[in-house]
Amino acid sequence: xxxxxxxxxxxxxxxxxxxxxxxxxxxxxxxxxxxxxxxxxxxxxxxxxxxxxxxxxxxxxxxxxxxxxxxxxxxxxxxxxx
Numbered sequence: 001x002x003x004x005x006x007x008x009x010x011x012x013x014x015x016x017x018x019x020x021x022x023x024x025x026x027x028x029x030x031x032x033x034x035x036x037x038x039x040x041x042x043x044x045x046x047x048x049x050x051x052x053x054x055x056x057x058x059x060x061x062x063x064x065x066x067x068x069x070x071x072x073x074x075x076x077x078x079x080x081x082x
Contacts, residue, residue, distance in 0.1 A: 001046045002080040003058055007067045008039030042066055043079070051081065 009015050015037050022036040044061075046054055062074040 001082050003044045003076055004079050005042040005062050005066055005074055005076040007072050007074045008037055010073050013071045
């Protein structure tokens with residue numbers, strides 16, 4: 001099974017890298033860009049685990065290791081079932 005986890009800053013948390021990218025886009029003439037938020041993408045291959053087990057363990061892994069729950073949020077999806 002292949003899982004994709006997206007981690008990004010929570011709403012209201014300053015995103016300096018996103019603001020830097022937004023500024024660069026405006027400098028290049030893309031003035032219609034209203035906001036940019038950056039994040040992280042993790043693709044994880046799981047083996048020997050059921051979908052039900054994955055639904056329990058993936059949020060746990062995301063919360064404990066991949067995201068800082070104080071300032072970041074995460075979402076995830078199954079990309080490929082085996």
